[in-house]
Amino acid sequence: MRDDATRYLHEQIPITRQLGAVVQGYDGATVRLAAPLAPNLNHRSTAFGGSLSAVAILAGWTLLHLKLRERGADVALVIQRSEIDFDEPVDGDFVATAALPPAAEWDRFLATLGRHGRARIHVRGTIEAGSRKVGTYEGVYVALRPARSGA
């Protein structure tokens, strides 16, 4: 499952290979996406903020992708907004987590998607290095049911 999800990311979004991002865990409500420091180094020998941001955005996307795929939902999933706070320099390998919102919010999202073919959802997460939280993430994603072809 984790290997399949990693392979899917690497095939569908090739830059994720260069980032070294791998799905480390998925439990139905949260995703953990790990990445090594080495390919993501900056001029200060810590992780480049752009890499942290990319892996956090990917964690949120992966969570929603896996979750919607479980339901057999045929949707396109795009990011609409991202906010990241970088609290500390990241001087080692890191993990971006993403978590589903509370059940009521998730249910509303699914209901809106079912009714209107389009719905928006907030995903929150963290960036961790070692056992410390070094950043926080919030992403807004939009799920869209593809238009049915006419004939």
Add this chain to the structure above:
Amino acid sequence: MRDDATRYLHEQIPITRQLGAVVQGYDGATVRLAAPLAPNLNHRSTAFGGSLSAVAILAGWTLLHLKLRERGADVALVIQRSEIDFDEPVDGDFVATAALPPAAEWDRFLATLGRHGRARIHVRGTIEAGSRKVGTYEGVYVALRPARSGA
């Protein structure tokens, strides 16, 4: 100048090579950082949001880096917060711009940096594809004068 700046980015932050980011322009107040679509493709044949985010963060960083280097300022420059709105799918090569804040804000930043050895600044920018604005960016960066070594 542009080539020097690009070379500096590629050397100091190696993932910028994989992103294909190049400094396209710098006029003392704004930076334009271009990147091709191909290495940044996602599963929908548009640009991966994480790549857009990384290039936008890099544009703001590059602007401040060049601007402070002109003044001979010996500072470390780190990102503290980033916010990006993705307004449209990006289906071609793209450019992230970053612009200095109004002069009064920039002067206050320099004065604070001079006095306290640490100052925070907001940089705003856009993401463009073709001639269209497809996203907006705001980053908060912190400049730090390195501590002098004791002996």
